[in-house]
Amino acid sequence: MSSLGLEELYELLDEVLSRKDIRRALDVSSKRIENNPLSVMARYSYLEKFRDEVRKAKEEVLRNLDYYIDKTMESVRKINGEAYYADTSQDVFKLVEDLVGDPPKLVIKSKSMVTEELKLRQHLEEIGHKVIETDLGELLIQIAGEKPMHTIAPAVHMTRERAIKLLSSIGVKVSETSTLEEIVYQVRVYLRDIFFKADVGISGGNTIAADTGAVFLISNEGNIRNTTNLPPIHIAIISVEKIMPNMEMAYKQALLQAANAGLYPPTYLSIIAGPSSTADIEQSRVFGVHGPPRVVVILYNGGRKNFLKHEYLWEQLLCIKCGRCQGVCPVWSLTGNFWGGEVYGGPMGIGWTAITEGVEKASKLALFCLLCERCTEFCPMRIQLHKIIHYLKTELFKNWVY
Numbered sequence: 001m002s003s004l005g006l007e008e009l010y011e012l013l014d015e016v017l018s019r020k021d022i023r024r025a026l027d028v029s030s031k032r033i034e035n036n037p038l039s040v041m042a043r044y045s046y047l048e049k050f051r052d053e054v055r056k057a058k059e060e061v062l063r064n065l066d067y068y069i070d071k072t073m074e075s076v077r078k079i080n081g082e083a084y085y086a087d088t089s090q091d092v093f094k095l096v097e098d099l100v101g102d103p104p105k106l107v108i109k110s111k112s113m114v115t116e117e118l119k120l121r122q123h124l125e126e127i128g129h130k131v132i133e134t135d136l137g138e139l140l141i142q143i144a145g146e147k148p149m150h151t152i153a154p155a156v157h158m159t160r161e162r163a164i165k166l167l168s169s170i171g172v173k174v175s176e177t178s179t180l181e182e183i184v185y186q187v188r189v190y191l192r193d194i195f196f197k198a199d200v201g202i203s204g205g206n207t208i209a210a211d212t213g214a215v216f217l218i219s220n221e222g223n224i225r226n227t228t229n230l231p232p233i234h235i236a237i238i239s240v241e242k243i244m245p246n247m248e249m250a251y252k253q254a255l256l257q258a259a260n261a262g263l264y265p266p267t268y269l270s271i272i273a274g275p276s277s278t279a280d281i282e283q284s285r286v287f288g289v290h291g292p293p294r295v296v297v298i299l300y301n302g303g304r305k306n307f308l309k310h311e312y313l314w315e316q317l318l319c320i321k322c323g324r325c326q327g328v329c330p331v332w333s334l335t336g337n338f339w340g341g342e343v344y345g346g347p348m349g350i351g352w353t354a355i356t357e358g359v360e361k362a363s364k365l366a367l368f369c370l371l372c373e374r375c376t377e378f379c380p381m382r383i384q385l386h387k388i389i390h391y392l393k394t395e396l397f398k399n400w401v402y
């Protein structure tokens with residue numbers, strides 16, 4: 001068993017279960033993550049209809065992925081943006097290094113699972129840039145040197161006390177007695193200057209519309225608007241399965257994701273279609289007014305194409321990363337993403353780990369699943385998550401030595 005690494009995984013999860021601070025934080029948060037989408041979906045009944053429409057549109061894109069990648073890049077260029085396709089993490093690093101320029105530069109980031117997958121922040125820091133996460137939860141993760149614990153709420157496992165300790169360590173003016181409101185205000189003060197001084201803003205993308213090249217970004221904190229609007233260059237790194245055929249379906253996907261994350265309506269939904277510009281003087285177009293003069297889209301594969309025809313794992317590519325399956329999972333609600341791979345955890349994380357880190361690693365995680373099927377029941381994309389997990393369990397036992 002130890003040759004399969006299962007013992008280490010068991011020990012890690014056992015330790016997590018004994019950590020009172022993690023238990024306390026997850027108890028509160030996982031109930032909210034489970035319950036909030038229920039009331040949202042009940043209140044805005046049209047969202048239910050979006051589920052099948054979005055799934056159908058995503059299936060169409062996956063069936064013709066190369067066509068949609070080309071079409072998206074063409075559309076981005078038509079609106080004066082720059083567009084690239086990157087097959088591997090090294091391809092992304094090379095592009096981003098060239099775009100950011102010689103170190104040291106100040107790079108700000110909004111939360112993005114795909115940049116976590118790439119370990120882009122760590123890479124840019126290693127080559128001499130200063131990188132700052134602007135989402136509060138993700139900033140806490142950066143300071144702690146941990147991985148995100150949920151797709152939408154990365155610091156879901158942290159208590160207020162721990163957040164205060166971490167933020168104090170970087171000079172945010174908070175103390176043991178700070179209320180949540182005071183903490184948030186001080187983070188705002190701390191980040192304000194950084195937003196204006198940053199050389200580059202990097203974001204992910206909740207989705208991108210192939211017909212227009214418009215990038216859709218959801219945010220509640222407002223940090224994404226600052227990150228994508230204030231620095232002179234905005235780089236959006238988006239994994240290829242996030243492409244939607246057109247604006248209508250991209251909009252529906254974004255709303256569906258927000259609703260299933262329990263944050264509806266999202267406070268901000270940004271649609272970024274190329275660089276800012278004006279032609280107000282002599283009708284001559286000048287790029288870069290209040291927004292950046294350069295907007296660059298990088299479409300990242302990262303092994304996803306290898307799974308387009310996989311009997312089970314192709315369905316994971318329909319995932320909109322709303323995190324709903326995590327909130328309803330009895331195992332995740334005890335462990336957070338500690339039960340997961342390098343980046344992705346919980347039910348969706350098992351499939352995503354198979355795609356991004358390999359079937360062998362994911363199959364060990366699958367062993368801890370109870371196969372209760374709640375994830376499948378609640379997934380807005382109707383992904384048969386339990387079948388993916390069952391397949392991975394089977395893979396594990398194929399190599400089992402008795």
Ligand code: SF4
Nearest residue numbers: 319320322323325379
């Ligand atoms: S698998 Fe389904 S429920 Fe889980 S994050 Fe993806 S879309 Fe959401």
